């Protein structure tokens with residue numbers, strides 16, 4: 001099955017080791033949920049996969065080909081925590097640039113058709129985030145990295161976004177991180193926790209307590 005995986009990720013910021021022998025993957029048809037405490041290195045890991053941070057070491061493989069930077073595969077979309085599209089670009093132009101093959105599907109979405117001729121800086125923070133997430137979900141690429149897609153969104157937008165991810169995931173692989181952990185648990189086929197610089201495969205919510213991500217009861 002086609003797959004993106006990154007192995008043996010090692011990264012230091014100055015004297016501090018952030019990631020140590022980290023592995024994460026996603027297959028086509030799958031959502032991998034990435035959880036972890038503030039500052040544990042989730043965004044750094046996504047940036048390393050995309051290629052905007054050069055780590056001390058990593059092995060990145062996308063569809064059986066090795067890459068130095070994920071974006072060089074021309075098959076990887078990445079939503080950073082920050083704004084994605086420049087302020088002065090209109091929604092319609094962003095669709096042409098990022099999702100030409102899926103324009104028709106995007107035009108069926110109410111908020112997109114409403115704001116087609118609107119510039120990104122004229123949208124509210126949540127509207128902008130929602131549309132930027134959709135641009136990545138419906139991008140022409142097979143693999144999609146989403147860094148905190150839900151955090152600025154009202155509950156209805158969160159549900160709508162989850163439904164779009166479910167609709168397209170048959171032909172795509174996602175790695176998604178967010179602190180709306182219930183949404184991540186709900187939408188993911190697998191959960192990876194970053195903790196103490198390492199990755200852990202998580203089988204249930206109890207293990208998130210065990211590893212200190214969720215608060216738990218002590219005897």
Ligand SMILES: Nc1ncnc2c1ncn2[C@@H]1O[C@H](COP(=O)(O)OP(=O)(O)OP(=O)(O)O)[C@@H](O)[C@H]1O
Pocket residue numbers: 013014018036037038039040041042043044045
């Ligand atoms: N450019 C940088 N230079 C030095 N340290 C950095 C840099 N970027 C991030 N860090 C540090 O690396 C650690 C991991 O940061 P990162 O943004 O990857 O965490 P995160 O898991 O995404 O956190 P959050 O959930 O709060 O968004 C943090 O302690 C942060 O202070």
